[in-house]
Amino acid sequence: MSDCLRHVSDRSRATADESPPTCFVLLTRGYVMWYVCRSKAMHTGINESFMGFNFLKKNNNMATINNGVIGRASGKVGAVIASSWKSINYLKGLPKKRTKGMSEEQLIQQDRFLKISKFLMPITPILQVGFGLSKTEKMTPTNVALQLNIAQAVTGTYPNFSLDYSKIEISTGSYLNGGGMEAAVDNGILSIYWDTILNSLYKTKADDQVIILVYSPEKDEFMTAPTPPTRAAGTIDIQIPAHLLGGKGHVWIFFTDRKAEKVSKSTYLGEFDLA
Known part of the structure; x- marks a missing residue:
């Protein structure tokens, strides 16, 4: 999606008796993909799930146009599909049939x-x-x-x-993290520690939430704390499920305020034997 080029169409010159048309953003690639996980995307014209992402599927629904000469539109009009996201109106070209293999x-x-x-x-x-x-x-x-x-x-x-799990980031931001953070596994318990000292410059709070993520490559499963601990807690013990014992576990941690308006960059705590 990041390499999809978006071009804003030239605004049509409106006469004194016309309302100025809405400016659309046109995705000019030959296809459009919406990324989802284990569920179907709730979006006009997208209803076919395949391998972790959805392909745009043709349909015969008529477009609806409201509010002005062009106004807000949704659905299919000829060779394009109109939709909106965050109050931005989009026109997207229908996918072309591939006539040759991928390079x-x-x-x-x-x-x-x-x-x-x-x-x-x-x-x-x-x-x-x-x-x-x-x-x-x-x-x-x-x-x-x-x-x-x-x-x-x-x-x-x-x-x-x-x-490279050590380079994966699950959050980004400038909020203060937990300082000297460590993790250890003993007798089926994953223990994680962090500093509880508050910083007035960054306005950290005792009730900041600590988000912890554990990933087992062997089982391709993730695990988090049942309830996110607070910064003031300084530690948490997580019971490792029996079916994950004996494998490896990668652990990440980051901090956020209660309203998720401030977020720290995630820290990779390392790979551990889940014993």
């Missing part, structure tokens, strides 16, 4: 995208907090996370890409 460069980019998206999509609720303050007027938090992590966390060469 090697396209295959590489697709494989890189699939590698990171399969990891990030199940943790969309966490990404909405962790990246909720980043470029939200232009991109969704999940797409911001995808753009960042595809550039820095996907390693190797095609077709054998892998993820």
